[in-house]
Amino acid sequence: MQITLTINDKLVIWDVEKDEILADTLRSHGLLSVKKACETSCCGLCTVWVEDKSVLSCTTLSVRAHGKKITTIEGVSKDAEDFARVLTAEGSEQCGFCSPGFVMNVLAMKKELVNPSDKEIIHYLTGNLCRCTGYMGQLRAVKTYLGVQ
Amino acid sequence: MFTLSDLVQPEKLETAYQVLTNKRNNTILGGCAFLKMGSKRISTAIDLSNLNLNYIKEQDGFIEIGAMTSLRELETHILLREQFNGLLPKAVSSIIGVQFRNCVTVGASVFAKYGFSDVITALLALNTEVELYKGGRMPLADFLKQPKVKDILVRLWIKLDTRQATYLNLRKSASDYSILNVAVSKLDNQWTIVVGARPRRASIAIKASAALSQRSLSDAEMEEAANQAAEELAFGTNMRGTAEYRKALCKVLVKRAIMEVASECK
Amino acid sequence: MNKVGMKSVGHGIRKIDGMAIATGKPVYTLDLAMSNALVVKILRSPHAFAKITTIDTSTAEKVEGVECILTFKDVPKERFTLAGQSYPEPSPYDRLILDEIVRYVGDEVAIIAAVDEKTALQAMKKIKVEYEVWEPVLDFEQALGHASVVHPEEDLHCNFDIGLQKEQNIASSYNEEVGDVEEELKRCSVIVEDVYYPQAQAHAMMETYRAFTSLDHTGRLVVVSSTQVPFHIRRQLARALQLPASKVRVIKPRIGGGFGGKQTGSLEAFAGMVTLKTGKPAMIIYDRKETFSCTTSRHAMRLKTRVGADQEGIIRAIDIQVLSDTGAYGEHAPTVLSCVGHYTLPLYNKTRAVRFTGNAVYTNKMPAGAFRGYGATQGTFALECTVNKLAEKLGMDPTEVRLKNISKVGETFLTGQGVLLGSTTLERCIEKGKELIGWKEKFPSRKLENSKVRAVGMAITMQGSGIANIGTASVELRLNDDGYFTLLSGATDMGTGCDTILTQMASEVLEVPMNHIIFNAGDTDTAPYDPGSYASSTTYLAGAAVVKAAEELKSKILEQGAKFLGVSVQDVEMEGLTVRTLAGEEMSLAKIAELTVLGTGKLQLVSSATHGMDISPPPYVAGFAEVEVDQETGKVELIDYVAVVDCGTVINPKLARIQAEGGIAQGIGMALYEEVIYNAVGKMASNSFMQYKIPCRKDVGKVRIAFEESFEPSGPFGAKSIGEVVANTPPPAIVHAVYNAVGVRVNHLPITPEKVFVGMQKL
Incomplete structure (x- = not known):
C-alpha cells in the first residue's frame, strides 16, 4: 500500500x-x-x-x-558528524556497525536530558548494544560531546 | 517470520472490535516488539493508533492511561513519577532500552498477560482496573484470572490514593527479564504483596498481604510475611532460575520491599 | 627504534575509516550487494543426529521465483574444513557443503535460492525430508566411547596427525610433559587441585554473518564477505567448490565485528555454490538466530588442574588435563586445545615439571571454533583459579605468589624449547594494578551495612603475538606517480583499527603524513598474502612487514633523490615530503615520482616484504576485579575492573585502550552473564539477544585500563599484540573476588546469582 x-x-x-x-x-x-x-x-x-x-x-x-x-x-548529518568526531577521537566506534543507531540515540538524549549524570547517560543508552568497545570509551565520548563532567 | 495480509486503522472502537471478532486470526497490534519473534499469520491487523488512546491523565480520583501509551511515557510522566513513590517508572525502567519502551504499549503489555511482565506486577500492587471494550471495567486481578478473550483493552484506571509502594526485581544482566519481580504497597493499614516472573504471571500473595495488614511491623513480622508469601505462591523453573531459587528470592525481595515501604510510611 | 620524537607511532590517531563508519556510510557487505542478487536460505536439521533417507525438492522447485535448490546430492564430495588457518590446516577435513548425515540441530540440509526472501521461505516449507534419527551425543563428558559415532564416514582426512580417533569421538588429542609431574608433586609441600568448566560463549558480533557472490567479466567467482580471513576463504572455497583458487576472488569490505567467529567460513560456500549453479549474483545473510545456533562458539571445556608448590610458594609442578567440546565439526579443535597449554604454562617458569594433556571430542551440538583468547581464555581461567587457591592454602597474598613465580626477561620456560623471553613488564603490571584497585586496603573483603560484601580478586594472563613458524604477513608499497604512496596489505581490519596502525607505521618510517598513504587491503586479487585477522598477529607481523617494506622504499627514494640532486646517498635525507641535501637543495617526492614513474624514468619505486617469526612474544595483562555480592540473593555486581596491559610499545593509545576495554567487557560477559544453553534434545535455547545476554551498558561497572609498556626487541617499534590477551582475566579474577566476598568458588561459568546463592547455602 x-x-x-x-x-x-x-x-x-x-x-x-x-x-x-x-x-x-x-x-x-x-x-x-x-x-x-x-x-x-x-x-x-x-x-x-x-x-x-x-x-x-x-x-x-x-x-x-x-x-x-x-x-x-x-538527515542529521551535521550533528552526527560533530558527535562522530568525538566518538572516533576516542576510537570508540570500533567496528562501527552499531554506531548509526547509537549516534541517533545520543542525539535524541541530548535534546531530552539537560546536564545528565553518568548514570542517566548509561540508562538512556542501555538499549544500544555494542560488542566491541565495552562502552567505556563511548561514555567518555558522550560526556565530552555534551560537555559534562 | 510473521505475515500480515491486511491492516486497518479504525477511527472508532466499534469498528476495531468488529474487525477483531470477524476472523479468528485478526489481531490487535500493540508495539509489535514480539511480532517478529513468532511466525504468526495475521489476516487483518488492527492498529489502534487513530483512537486517541495515547494519554495519561488525572480524572475523578483516577489516573487514566490509554492502551496505546508507551512504556516510556509511563516512565517519564510527571504524574506517575510523583505518585506511589514512582512505582510505575521504577518497574518499567529496566525493560531493554529507551527505543524499545518508546515502541511498546501498556495496553498490549497488560493484555498479553506475560509472565515476565514488570508492569503487571507493579499495577497489581495498585488499585488498578482494566477497561475492555466489551467486557467493561474490572479489577486487574480479575482480568488476569479470566481466560483469553477477543476484546480490546481500552484503558487502565488506577485509583489515585495515597498508597506508598515500591518495586524490586532481580535480573542477571540489567536488561534481561526478571528472575523474579516484586511490588509491595501499603494504603492505610492494607498491604498488597505482588510477586511476578515466578516465571508465571504476577499474583497477589493474598494471605501474606492480609496477615501483614494485621501486624505491628516488627522486623520479625515483616520477615514472616515475606516467608508466608513464598509459601502461598507457586514457583517454576526456566532458563533464568529454578523454582527453589525463586522461592528463596521471593522471601528476600518481599522482605526488602516491605521494609522499604514501611520506612517510607514512617 | 624508539618512540621518542615519533610523529605517528605512539599517537592516539583516529581510525582512517572512523568517520565513515560512525556516520553510517554504506561500506559493509550488504550495502555493497547488487539489489538483484538471489536470496539464499538454508533448510536446517531439526534433529541433533540423523541420516537423510529421502529428500524431495520437486514441489519446492515449482514455486515461482525459485532459482535453485541444492541438496547433498548436488555438492562436491571432497571433505574440507571451514577453519580459517594456514595451509596445511591442522583442523580435520570433516565437512561437505551438504552431507547426507546431519550432526546437530541446525546443520544444513538444503540450500534454497530465490528472487526474494518470502519466496525462498515458502519454497523451504515445501521441501520434504525424511530422516533416520540416531541417538545423539549431547554431553561432552560422555562423548568418549559413546555408542554413537559422530563422524562415521570413511573419508575423514587430516593433513597431519592430530590424534583423531573417530570411533572414540576424539577429534584431536594432545600430550606434552616435561619432567616427571607425579614425582615432582610428591616433593611439593602444598598441592591444590580442582575441576573447572568454562562454558561455550557466543561471539555475538553486531553484524551477523553474510556474504555476497557473483561472477565477474571473466567468469571468476567474486565473494564479498564479512570475514576475518579472505585468503583462507579463497583457498577453502576452491577446495569446497572444486575450483582452482585462481578462479576465486575474495573481498573484505568494512566488517561489523568478528572476535574469531569470522575466522571460520560459515556460509560463503552456500552462496558461492548458488552463483556457480545459476550464474547469478547471490546474497546470504544469517539472521541472529542462525548466527547464534548455526555457526561456531567458544569451546566449552572441562579442565582438571593440579598445581604444586614448595613452602616458599614457588610453583614446582603444573598439571592440566583438558576435555574440549568441539561440537559437530572439528574447526580449530586441535589448535584451541593445544593453546590451552601454550598460553598458560609459560606464565610461571620456576616449575620443574609440567604436563598438559587433553582431548577435543565430537558431540552433536553446534561446532566450536576460534574465539578471541583461543584456548588461553579457558586455560587462564583454570590455572589462575588454581593459583588463587594455592595462595590461600599457602597463606600468601595472591599477588605475591605471582610476583615470586612469573617469568622474567631473558629467562626460559620448560616447554619453551630454549626460547628466551624478550620482553615483559608483568611485574609492573601487577604492582600498578594493585595500586589502582586499592588492593592493600581492599583485599580480601569488607562487609557493608546492607547485607552486602565487597571484595577484590585478581588474575594474570598471557597470549602470543602471531603463530611462530607459521604465520606470515606480506605487504607491498609503492610511490605513485603523484608522489603519494599506496600500501597494499592482506591484513583484515574488523573494526580493530589495523588499517590505521599499519598506516601509522608506514608514515613513521617514510616520514610522510598519514594522508599521503593510501591503505588498500582486503582484496585477494590485489593484496599480497596475509593469513588474516587472528592469532593476535597483525600489529606484530604485518607491522614488521610494513616497517621492512617502508625502509626499503625509503632507501630507494633516497637513492633516486640523491642521483637527481647529484650527490651521494649518504648526503641526503627525507624531510617534509622532499629529499634534501645537507646543503639544503631539495627535490619533492612528487618530482621524484614524476621523474621515475613517467616518461624516461621507467622505474616505479616499489618495495615489498614478507615477515614471519620463529617466536611469538607474549603480551601480558594483570586483571583486578572489585565486586559487591548480595549475601541474601547471591547477586554479583561488578564495581570496578582494572586491567594493566603489557603489549610492548603502544602503537595507538586510543585504539589499544578500546581494544582492552572491549576485551575486558567480553570477559565480564563470560564471567557473569553469557551461556550457550541446549535443551534436552540438543536444540539451542539461547539463540537470541533476549535469551543470550551479552553485557549491556549497565553490566560492566567501571573498567579502567593502564599500560605498562615494554619494548619487544623483535616487534615493530617494540610492539607485541593486544587483541586477544585482554579477554582472559575477568573470569578468574571475578571468580576470585566472589570467593573472597562470600566463600563460594564458582568453577562452572557463568557466575549466576543462583550458583552463588546455592553455594552460600552449602557453606
Missing part, C-alpha cells in the same frame, strides 16, 4: 507491503545507515527517530509510520 512520510525533511510517497518493517523500507530506499542486528527488538542498531523520538525501526511497521516524520542519521 502507499504511505506518505516525511523522511529527513523530504516528503515521499512510497509503496510498502503491509507487513514490511520500517528498517527494511528505509534500506530499500537507499538509507543504508540503518542496520539490523537482532530479530528481537533489543539491540538498538536500527534506531531512527519517529516524530523526533528514538524508536526501533525493526519494530515499527512501515504502514504505521504513515503521515509521520522520520529521521535517520542521513
